[in-house]
Amino acid sequence: MxxxxxxxxxxxxxxxxxxxxxxxxxxxxxxxxxxxxxxxxxxxxxxxxxxxxxxxxxxxxxxxxxxxxxxxxxxxxxxxxxxxxxxxxxxxxxxxxxxxxxxxxxxxxxxxxxxxxxxxxxxxxxxxxxxxxxxxxxxxxxxxxxxxxxxxxxxxxxxxxxxxxxxxxxxxxxxxxxxxxxxxxxxxxxxxxxxxxxxxxxxxxxxxxxxxxxxxxxxxxxxxxxxxxxxxxxPRTRAVASFIGTMNFFRGTVRRNGSVMAAIEAEGLGTIPMATAQLTKPDGAPVQIALRPEKFSLSPKRPEGGLAVEGRLRTAAYMGERSQYYLSIPGKAEPVAVSAPNSHRLMGGHDLPEGQALWLSWSPESIVMLDID
Ligand SMILES: Nc1ncnc2c1ncn2[C@@H]1O[C@H](COP(=O)(O)OP(=O)(O)OP(=O)(O)O)[C@@H](O)[C@H]1O
Ligand SMILES: [Mg+2]
Incomplete structure (x- = not known):
């Protein structure tokens, strides 16, 4: 607006x-x-x-x-x-x-x-x-x-x-x-x-x-x-984010080192460096961040560089042009929803066995900062 x-x-x-x-x-x-x-x-x-x-x-x-x-x-x-x-x-x-x-x-x-x-x-x-x-x-x-x-x-x-x-x-x-x-x-x-x-x-x-x-x-x-x-x-709040589409939510804490470096320590995701313009809250402040399912990438091996965590597949649903995966990651109670296109049949996609280890990666730009509501 x-x-x-x-x-x-x-x-x-x-x-x-x-x-x-x-x-x-x-x-x-x-x-x-x-x-x-x-x-x-x-x-x-x-x-x-x-x-x-x-x-x-x-x-x-x-x-x-x-x-x-x-x-x-x-x-x-x-x-x-x-x-x-x-x-x-x-x-x-x-x-x-x-x-x-x-x-x-x-x-x-x-x-x-x-x-x-x-x-x-x-x-x-x-x-x-x-x-x-x-x-x-x-x-x-x-x-x-x-x-x-x-x-x-x-x-x-x-x-x-x-x-x-x-x-x-x-x-x-x-x-x-x-x-x-x-x-x-x-x-x-x-x-x-x-x-x-x-x-x-x-x-x-x-x-x-x-x-x-x-x-x-x-x-x-x-x-x-x-x-x-x-x-x-x-979306600015959890209420709006969950009303429109599927969203993953993570609680986090601001970590600062002087005025140059800023990061969020997020449950299950580890330390995510953030642009200081995006993160204005002081050191130690609680934050809530969110990531849409399609902002994650999945791969069987750890991707080189970038942010990634290893998860285990809980369920997958085949939905035609894409599949929706739910993975558990250490440090987070609720499973993470990941949506991936089936265009290149990633790695057997929905046929993967439950418990399969998969790496989730994402970029800091795809993180949405929410108001705590
Ligand atoms: N004339 C009225 N007297 C008392 N309460 C009313 C009156 N009209 C609406 N309400 C109440 O106001 C609230 C909002 O009603 P409204 O009809 O605007 O909802 P809505 O968003 O259009 O819902 P829906 O999607 O079901 O049509 C409801 O709790 C309803 O019971
Ligand atoms: Mg109405």
């Missing part, structure tokens, strides 16, 4: 300032501040009950914050009712009218606007093209598949040209294959129309695939806002 000083008004098209939401004694959203840029595909990612829908409903105006303010396009929203906000919402269950045909479903929101019927028909046809369902105008809603219904729900929201589209798990009801196809279509559609999307999901893969940036939420708070690569490569 850019530094606040280099941010332009379009970087904070939606600005959430110290927003909290209480339901009675229960705090559903706790002091969230973040900005969403114009045209961004922004996702709220978190486990069930973390407050995603509540935050979306506050953006839509269906709920008022108990504290704080939401700005959209530089306008404070506290006194703006839902129907006057430049936003539209698509719900998880495709809320389309079963008794209306596709055309009337899509045109539904236009009924209060004074438009020539030819113009209205034209707009509906444009939408049907956009969602790749041309010629479906006369179909009854109950004669459509789940994916088609979801596309109609999208078209119905998009035809009103909102500045912001709020999507609450819009693909949640679809099966895996259709869901993946719809993800690609949704992304392409968003690029095409250039509308700001705020997208709610509890599926990390979906969030990584679709988003420009993601806010990882837990217990009503935002843990980290970053690009998909930023969240994966440089």
């Amino acid at each position: 850019k530094a606040p000083s280099s941010m332009t008004p379009s970087d904070r098209f939606i600005s959430i300032r110290s927003v909290s939401k209480r339901f009675g004694a229960f705090t559903a959203i706790e002091d969230i501040s973040m900005d969403i840029g114009q045209g961004e595909f922004f996702s709220l990612l978190g486990a069930s009950g973390c407050g995603k829908t509540t935050l979306l409903r506050m953006l839509a105006g269906f709920e008022a914050p108990s504290k704080g303010e939401i700005f959209i396009d530089d306008q404070p929203m506290s006194d703006v009712p839902p129907h006057h906000r430049p936003v539209n919402m698509v719900f998880q269950s495709y809320a389309i009218f079963p008794h209306l045909n596709v055309r009337d479903n899509i045109a539904y929101g236009l009924r209060k606007q004074k438009l020539a019927s030819t113009r209205r028909a034209e707009m509906v046809e444009e939408m049907l093209d956009l969602i790749k369902l041309p010629g479906y105008g006369n179909r009854k809603a109950n004669e459509l598949s789940g994916g088609q219904r979801q596309r109609i729900a999208l078209a119905r929201a998009l035809i009103l040209r909102p500045k912001v589209l709020l999507l609450d798990e819009p693909l949640g009801a679809l099966d895996k294959q259709l869901r993946e196809q719809m993800q690609l279509e949704l992304r392409a559609l968003q690029r095409q129309v250039g509308i700001t999307f705020v997208f709610v999901t509890h599926d990390q893969e979906e969030a990584l695939t679709l988003s420009d940036r993601i806010a990882v939420m837990s217990g009503g708070k935002v843990l980290q806002v970053d690009t998909p690569a930023g969240l994966y490569e440089t």
Whole structure:
């Protein structure tokens, strides 16, 4: 994310300032501040009950914050009712009218606007093209598949040209294959129309695939806002690191010798020299470091130079293009997860016997320093 000083008004098209939401004694959203840029595909990612829908409903105006303010396009929203906000919402269950045909479903929101019927028909046809369902105008809603219904729900929201589209798990009801196809279509559609999307999901893969940036939420708070690569490569906390993909965690202690040399003494990994810029904590300070499974290399012999420890294979799982290995290393209770491509059939890969000795090596650059949480 850019530094606040280099941010332009379009970087904070939606600005959430110290927003909290209480339901009675229960705090559903706790002091969230973040900005969403114009045209961004922004996702709220978190486990069930973390407050995603509540935050979306506050953006839509269906709920008022108990504290704080939401700005959209530089306008404070506290006194703006839902129907006057430049936003539209698509719900998880495709809320389309079963008794209306596709055309009337899509045109539904236009009924209060004074438009020539030819113009209205034209707009509906444009939408049907956009969602790749041309010629479906006369179909009854109950004669459509789940994916088609979801596309109609999208078209119905998009035809009103909102500045912001709020999507609450819009693909949640679809099966895996259709869901993946719809993800690609949704992304392409968003690029095409250039509308700001705020997208709610509890599926990390979906969030990584679709988003420009993601806010990882837990217990009503935002843990980290970053690009998909930023969240994966440089999670700040253990909570974020374990929410996205698989991660190995190691406790460690800072070892310093004057101001030039710095190292981390890490459980199971030994002494790892670190760039002093990366390691600012004083001698003896506890740290928590993390390494993704694919940042380790495996070899039957000790690699020359570099950092390595010998481990013993506990289990291996063959996963097609790669295998996932679990190794025990001295000094660490939990096994270390290592992921290696099967492209060159490393050394018999998943066929290796349990207990096989293997060397794990890694480079200091692949180490992620976590805040202790
Ligand atoms: N109107 C309400 N009154 C009381 N508590 C509420 C209300 N709405 C939501 N909550 C509570 O606030 C918390 C957050 O709910 P929310 O619906 O925002 O979660 P979510 O992240 O969307 O979850 P899911 O992924 O299951 O949809 C939950 O514990 C929920 O029970
Ligand atoms: Mg929800």
